[in-house]
Amino acid sequence: ETGVTQSPTHLIKTRGQQVTLRCSSQSGHNTVSWYQQALGQGPQFIFQYYREEENGRGNFPPRFSGLQFPNYSSELNVNALELDDSALYLCASSSRTSGSEQYFGPGTRLTVT
Protein backbone atom coordinates (compact mmCIF):
# COMPACT_ATOMS: atom_id res chain seq x y z
CA GLU A 1 0.00 0.00 0.00
CA THR A 2 1.48 3.33 -1.07
CA GLY A 3 1.43 6.09 1.52
CA VAL A 4 0.79 9.78 1.00
CA THR A 5 3.39 11.45 -1.18
CA GLN A 6 4.03 15.13 -1.76
CA SER A 7 6.08 17.08 -4.27
CA PRO A 8 8.30 18.94 -4.37
CA THR A 9 10.16 18.39 -1.12
CA HIS A 10 11.54 21.90 -0.97
CA LEU A 11 10.73 25.06 -2.87
CA ILE A 12 12.04 28.59 -2.85
CA LYS A 13 9.90 31.37 -4.32
CA THR A 14 9.98 35.13 -4.43
CA ARG A 15 7.30 37.33 -2.88
CA GLY A 16 4.47 37.94 -5.34
CA GLN A 17 4.99 34.71 -7.27
CA GLN A 18 2.59 31.80 -7.48
CA VAL A 19 3.23 28.21 -6.37
CA THR A 20 1.60 24.81 -6.86
CA LEU A 21 2.12 21.97 -4.43
CA ARG A 22 1.06 18.42 -5.17
CA CYS A 23 -0.21 15.53 -3.09
CA SER A 24 -0.98 11.93 -3.96
CA SER A 25 -3.33 10.35 -1.46
CA GLN A 26 -2.91 6.92 0.04
CA SER A 27 -4.38 4.16 -2.09
CA GLY A 28 -8.15 3.98 -1.64
CA HIS A 29 -8.43 7.35 0.12
CA ASN A 30 -10.86 9.83 -1.42
CA THR A 31 -10.44 12.76 0.97
CA VAL A 32 -7.47 15.10 1.07
CA SER A 33 -6.83 17.82 3.64
CA TRP A 34 -4.13 20.48 3.50
CA TYR A 35 -2.41 22.04 6.50
CA GLN A 36 0.12 24.85 6.90
CA GLN A 37 2.72 24.52 9.63
CA ALA A 38 4.76 27.61 10.40
CA LEU A 39 8.06 27.14 12.18
CA GLY A 40 7.57 26.23 15.82
CA GLN A 41 3.79 25.99 15.48
CA GLY A 42 1.21 23.28 15.11
CA PRO A 43 -0.36 22.61 11.70
CA GLN A 44 -3.27 24.86 10.71
CA PHE A 45 -6.12 23.53 8.56
CA ILE A 46 -6.32 25.17 5.14
CA PHE A 47 -9.08 23.18 3.41
CA GLN A 48 -10.31 19.72 2.57
CA TYR A 49 -11.35 18.10 -0.71
CA TYR A 50 -13.78 15.22 -0.96
CA ARG A 51 -14.71 13.71 -4.30
CA GLU A 52 -13.24 16.70 -6.16
CA GLU A 53 -15.23 19.31 -4.21
CA GLU A 54 -14.05 21.63 -1.44
CA ASN A 55 -15.47 20.26 1.79
CA GLY A 56 -14.52 22.75 4.46
CA ARG A 57 -12.07 25.61 4.71
CA GLY A 58 -10.02 27.14 7.48
CA ASN A 59 -9.18 30.78 8.05
CA PHE A 60 -7.07 31.31 4.93
CA PRO A 61 -7.54 33.98 2.23
CA PRO A 62 -8.87 33.17 -1.27
CA ARG A 63 -5.37 33.29 -2.74
CA PHE A 64 -5.05 29.80 -1.25
CA SER A 65 -6.94 27.52 -3.60
CA GLY A 66 -6.99 23.85 -4.42
CA LEU A 67 -8.06 21.10 -6.73
CA GLN A 68 -8.74 17.42 -6.44
CA PHE A 69 -8.53 15.15 -9.45
CA PRO A 70 -10.55 12.02 -10.32
CA ASN A 71 -7.71 9.84 -9.00
CA TYR A 72 -8.05 11.77 -5.69
CA SER A 73 -4.65 13.43 -5.93
CA SER A 74 -4.71 17.10 -5.06
CA GLU A 75 -3.02 20.43 -5.66
CA LEU A 76 -2.63 23.42 -3.41
CA ASN A 77 -2.13 26.72 -5.22
CA VAL A 78 -1.00 29.90 -3.54
CA ASN A 79 -1.07 33.18 -5.46
CA ALA A 80 0.69 36.46 -4.66
CA LEU A 81 3.07 34.81 -2.21
CA GLU A 82 3.89 36.67 0.98
CA LEU A 83 6.83 36.19 3.31
CA ASP A 84 4.49 34.74 5.96
CA ASP A 85 3.56 31.94 3.57
CA SER A 86 6.93 30.36 4.34
CA ALA A 87 6.03 27.13 6.07
CA LEU A 88 5.81 23.35 5.84
CA TYR A 89 2.71 22.38 3.87
CA LEU A 90 1.28 19.03 4.86
CA CYS A 91 -1.22 16.94 3.01
CA ALA A 92 -3.33 14.29 4.73
CA SER A 93 -5.58 11.68 3.21
CA SER A 94 -8.43 9.68 4.64
CA SER A 95 -11.35 7.54 3.59
CA ARG A 96 -14.62 6.25 4.90
CA THR A 97 -12.86 3.10 6.09
CA SER A 98 -10.15 5.07 7.87
CA GLY A 99 -12.84 7.06 9.62
CA SER A 100 -11.50 10.05 11.48
CA GLU A 101 -7.88 9.00 11.06
CA GLN A 102 -5.84 11.06 8.64
CA TYR A 103 -2.52 9.94 7.21
CA PHE A 104 0.05 12.62 6.54
CA GLY A 105 2.64 12.99 3.83
CA PRO A 106 6.19 14.22 4.42
CA GLY A 107 5.33 17.79 3.52
CA THR A 108 6.66 20.47 1.20
CA ARG A 109 8.92 23.09 2.73
CA LEU A 110 8.15 26.45 1.06
CA THR A 111 10.46 29.40 1.55
CA VAL A 112 9.37 32.81 0.29
CA THR A 113 12.10 35.43 -0.03
Added chain:
Amino acid sequence: AQKVTQAQTEISVVEKEDVTLDCVYETRDTTYYLFWYKQPPSGELVFLIRRNSFDEQNEISGRYSWNFQKSTSSFNFTITASQVVDSAVYFCALSEAYTGTASKLTFGTGTRLQVTL
Protein backbone atom coordinates in the same frame (compact mmCIF):
# COMPACT_ATOMS: atom_id res chain seq x y z
CA ALA B 1 -14.38 27.08 18.67
CA GLN B 2 -11.98 24.30 19.40
CA LYS B 3 -8.66 24.85 21.11
CA VAL B 4 -5.77 22.62 22.19
CA THR B 5 -3.15 23.74 24.67
CA GLN B 6 0.20 22.08 25.16
CA ALA B 7 1.82 24.15 27.88
CA GLN B 8 5.15 22.34 27.77
CA THR B 9 7.24 23.78 24.96
CA GLU B 10 10.31 21.60 25.48
CA ILE B 11 11.17 18.68 27.75
CA SER B 12 14.59 17.12 28.17
CA VAL B 13 15.05 13.75 29.84
CA VAL B 14 17.76 11.18 30.15
CA GLU B 15 17.19 7.84 28.50
CA LYS B 16 15.10 5.38 30.55
CA GLU B 17 13.30 8.15 32.41
CA ASP B 18 9.50 8.30 32.22
CA VAL B 19 8.02 11.45 30.74
CA THR B 20 4.46 12.81 30.53
CA LEU B 21 3.31 15.23 27.88
CA ASP B 22 0.30 17.33 28.84
CA CYS B 23 -2.64 18.25 26.64
CA VAL B 24 -5.68 20.31 27.59
CA TYR B 25 -8.49 20.93 25.13
CA GLU B 26 -11.60 23.08 24.74
CA THR B 27 -14.65 22.23 22.68
CA ARG B 28 -18.39 22.81 22.77
CA ASP B 29 -19.04 19.53 20.99
CA THR B 30 -20.35 16.63 23.03
CA THR B 31 -18.80 14.13 20.65
CA TYR B 32 -15.27 14.56 19.43
CA TYR B 33 -11.96 12.80 18.83
CA LEU B 34 -8.58 13.37 20.39
CA PHE B 35 -5.30 12.43 18.76
CA TRP B 36 -1.60 12.34 19.38
CA TYR B 37 0.89 12.67 16.54
CA LYS B 38 4.68 12.41 16.53
CA GLN B 39 6.75 14.61 14.22
CA PRO B 40 10.36 13.50 13.84
CA PRO B 41 12.93 15.82 12.20
CA SER B 42 11.92 14.48 8.79
CA GLY B 43 8.67 16.43 9.16
CA GLU B 44 6.07 13.75 8.55
CA LEU B 45 3.33 13.52 11.16
CA VAL B 46 3.05 9.98 12.50
CA PHE B 47 -0.29 8.94 13.95
CA LEU B 48 -0.03 7.48 17.47
CA ILE B 49 -3.53 7.23 18.87
CA ARG B 50 -7.14 8.30 18.46
CA ARG B 51 -9.58 8.48 21.36
CA ASN B 52 -13.34 8.91 21.08
CA SER B 53 -14.87 11.27 23.64
CA PHE B 54 -17.18 8.50 24.82
CA ASP B 55 -14.30 6.24 25.73
CA GLU B 56 -12.46 7.36 28.84
CA GLN B 57 -10.56 4.15 29.37
CA ASN B 58 -6.84 4.61 29.56
CA GLU B 59 -4.83 2.90 26.88
CA ILE B 60 -1.40 1.33 26.88
CA SER B 61 0.61 0.40 23.82
CA GLY B 62 4.05 -0.87 24.65
CA ARG B 63 5.97 1.96 26.32
CA TYR B 64 3.21 4.46 25.47
CA SER B 65 0.15 5.15 27.57
CA TRP B 66 -2.59 7.74 27.42
CA ASN B 67 -4.75 9.16 30.18
CA PHE B 68 -8.02 10.74 29.06
CA GLN B 69 -9.98 12.67 31.69
CA LYS B 70 -13.09 14.34 30.39
CA SER B 71 -13.72 16.08 33.73
CA THR B 72 -10.53 18.09 33.35
CA SER B 73 -10.52 18.16 29.53
CA SER B 74 -7.11 16.57 29.46
CA PHE B 75 -5.53 13.88 27.30
CA ASN B 76 -2.02 13.27 28.59
CA PHE B 77 0.60 11.04 27.00
CA THR B 78 3.24 9.12 28.97
CA ILE B 79 6.33 7.46 27.58
CA THR B 80 7.82 4.89 29.93
CA ALA B 81 11.55 4.17 29.84
CA SER B 82 12.19 6.79 27.18
CA GLN B 83 14.65 6.12 24.37
CA VAL B 84 16.69 8.38 22.13
CA VAL B 85 14.43 7.40 19.21
CA ASP B 86 11.54 9.04 21.05
CA SER B 87 13.11 12.45 20.44
CA ALA B 88 10.62 14.39 18.34
CA VAL B 89 7.89 17.01 18.52
CA TYR B 90 4.62 15.62 19.79
CA PHE B 91 1.29 17.16 18.88
CA CYS B 92 -2.08 16.73 20.52
CA ALA B 93 -5.05 17.36 18.24
CA LEU B 94 -8.83 17.55 18.40
CA SER B 95 -11.52 17.02 15.78
CA GLU B 96 -15.29 16.99 15.61
CA ALA B 97 -17.09 13.69 15.48
CA TYR B 98 -16.79 11.74 12.27
CA THR B 99 -19.65 12.55 9.88
CA GLY B 100 -18.65 10.62 6.79
CA THR B 101 -15.44 12.46 6.06
CA ALA B 102 -12.60 13.13 8.46
CA SER B 103 -13.10 16.45 10.21
CA LYS B 104 -10.40 19.08 10.36
CA LEU B 105 -7.80 18.64 13.05
CA THR B 106 -7.10 21.43 15.52
CA PHE B 107 -3.55 21.05 16.77
CA GLY B 108 -1.73 22.30 19.82
CA THR B 109 1.61 24.04 19.45
CA GLY B 110 3.51 20.85 20.20
CA THR B 111 6.00 19.69 22.82
CA ARG B 112 9.57 19.06 21.77
CA LEU B 113 10.97 16.03 23.58
CA GLN B 114 14.73 15.58 23.74
CA VAL B 115 15.98 12.25 25.08
CA THR B 116 19.71 12.05 25.75
CA LEU B 117 22.01 9.22 26.74
